[in-house]
Amino acid sequence: MGVICLLCSLTGKFLLLIAVALLILKLYLLLCKGVCTSRRRMDGKTVIITGANTGIGKETALNLARRGARVILACRDMDKTNQACREIISKTGNKEVIGHHIDLSSLQSVRDFARVILTTESRLDVLVNNAGAAGLSRKRTQDGLQIEMQVNHFGPFLLVNLLLVTKDLVVELVHQYALFTVTKDLVVKLVHQYALFTITKDLVVELVHQYALFTITKELVVDAPCSLGLLKRSAPSRIIMVTSLLHTRSKLDLTSLDADDWFDDENLYSTSKLANILVANELARKLRGSVEVASSSFLTPSDLADSVEIWQQLNDDQIFSIRPAVTSSVVSPREQIDNSPCNLTGVTANSTHPGFVATEVFRRLRGFRKTLLDIVIKFYAKTPEEGAQTTIYLAASEEVEGISGKYFVDCKETKTSLRAQNVALAKKLWEKSELLVKMSRDEIHY
Ligand SMILES: NC(=O)c1ccc[n+]([C@@H]2O[C@H](COP(=O)([O-])OP(=O)(O)OC[C@H]3O[C@@H](n4cnc5c(N)ncnc54)[C@H](OP(=O)(O)O)[C@@H]3O)[C@@H](O)[C@H]2O)c1
Structure with a gap:
């Protein structure tokens, strides 16, 4: 009898301890929830959100539509998408909410979607790679890739590249300028190249101005009269990858980059989410650009004057005057870039973990695991609106202006796993x- 009483009392204490621990966890989660407090309007801006017919994506779309943005819901089920558009329009009064088809498990569908966007949209300020799936079967897609890896990583990877790509030779040269040693000859060559194309007076003036400063800024690219990738043309623009804390469980390393190594079920979702962060970080590096300038090749005002002679041979409507800024002191390019708070292209890329959110992402779980998860969700999960806060923060807030290559949780910059910070791994994955x-x-953007 005494033993039973002792056991009951011990069990009671144990259960009480668990209840207190769970309560503390609940309080902790409540207190940590990040909220996007920015009230910034997004009128005139265009946003694409993949997987926006439900869950976190739909809440993000609703919020950004409320801020006045033109919101494109990029989804695979057009019935659900049209329904979501109608709902968002009726809640916000913003009629600029439209749906387009994309199936991230098909590379052709991603290419078709990008083509539609590139031919119908004049700008793109924010791309939210939100769509994702977990627990898909171990099958390959028509492209020969593992389906979960394709939906979560390869599809978004291709999409980002297609929306960044620069098709015009002139702009390609300008981008190359950022990669090569700048010499007087190169400048002259570039000017000749420009003379071959339709060039506005403003662009040439801008070029002169920029050469004098030894850097290329987003304004130059924005002004370029050609089919510069939508994201670059609309800079400052933002790319957001919705990843997961589960990336920390991925075992993807430098020795396991062959497609078959990604097909381990256990490792699959977490690996695809690790890939999202690696891509965001690598994008941030690529979009920052670099200018290699030998010290002997600094341009002086007289170098510019030589180039000006060539420019003056252009047609009347291309003749321009040089701004006084050109003759101001020459600044070392490296100094310029190191002091620059932003990157050369003005396009930033960051990743976010939304938290544990009650959405349809767990729809494929079955049996005991599903029942257990439903209970945990009831007590601990965020609502989709709460789960969308960090994505909204990254899309809209002024606080993250110019910040790139970072990982955010609950609207705060946070550390990723060490593997996610591995530069060599990111390059190899890319x-x-x-x-x-x-x-x-011509699909490669840099
Ligand atoms: N919920 C969480 O606790 C949690 C935690 C960490 C990270 N995340 C991430 O958050 C993101 C949003 O997920 P969620 O929780 O909002 O899940 P969700 O409610 O299931 O939404 C996922 C969205 O992705 C779309 N999608 C799935 N496969 C697609 C495909 N092949 N092509 C195009 N779209 C496709 C879905 O479309 P359909 O409706 O047509 O299926 C849906 O719109 C995902 O990237 C997920 O990995 C979620």
């Missing part, structure tokens, strides 16, 4: 992904 999505020369 190169491998380019091959696996069969990117053609």
Whole structure:
């Protein structure tokens, strides 16, 4: 009898301890919830959100539509998408909410979607790669890739590249300028190249101005009269990858980059989410650009004057005057870039973990695991609106202006796993992904 009483009392204490621990956890989660407090309007801005017919994506779309943005819901089920558009329009009064079809498990569908966007939209300020799936079966897509990896990583990877790509030779040269040693000859060559194309007076003036400062800024690119990638043309613009804390569980490393190694069920979702962060970080590096300038090649005002002679041979409507700024002191490019709070292209890329959110992402779970999860969700999960806060913060807030290559949770910059910070791994993943999505020369953006 005494033993039973002792056991009951011990069990009671144990249960009480668990209840207190769960309560503390609940309080902790409540207190940590990040909220986007920015009231910034987004009138005139265009946003694409993948997987926006439900869950976190739909709440993000609703919030950004309320801020006045033109919101494009990029989804695979058009019935659900049209329904979501109607709902958002009726709640916000913003009629600029439209749906477009994309199935991230098909590379062709991603290419079709990008083509529609590139031909119908004049700008793109924010791209939210939100769509994602977990627990898909171990099958390959028509592209020969593992389906979960394709939906969560390869599809978004291709999409980002297609919306950044620069098709025009002139702009390509300008971008190359950022990669090569700048010499007087190169400047002259560039000017000749420009003379071959339709060039506005403003662009040339801008070029002169920029050369004098040894850097290329987003204004130059924005002004370029050609088919510069939508995201770059609309800079400052933002790319957001919705990833997961589960990325920390991925075992993807430098020795396991072959597609078959990604097909381990356990590792699959977490690996695809690790890939999202690696891509965001690599994008941030690529979009920052670099200017290599030998000290002997600094341009002086007289170098510019030589170039000006060539420019003066242009047609009347291309003749321009040089701004006084050109003759001001020459600044070391490296100094300029190091002091620059932003990057050369003005496009930033960040990733976010939304938290544990009650959405349809768990729809494929079955049996005991599903029952257990439903209970946990009831007590601990965020609502989709709460789960969308960090994405909204990254899309709209002035606080993250110019910030790139960072990972955010609850509207705060947070550390990722060490593996997610591995630069060599990110580069290797990028190169491998380019091959696996069969990117053609003109689909490569940098
Ligand atoms: N919920 C969480 O606790 C949690 C935690 C960490 C990270 N995340 C991430 O948050 C993001 C949003 O997920 P969620 O929780 O809002 O889940 P959700 O409610 O299931 O929404 C996922 C969205 O992705 C779309 N999608 C799935 N497969 C697609 C495909 N092949 N092509 C195009 N779209 C596709 C879905 O479309 P359909 O409706 O047509 O299926 C849906 O719109 C995901 O990237 C997820 O990995 C979620």
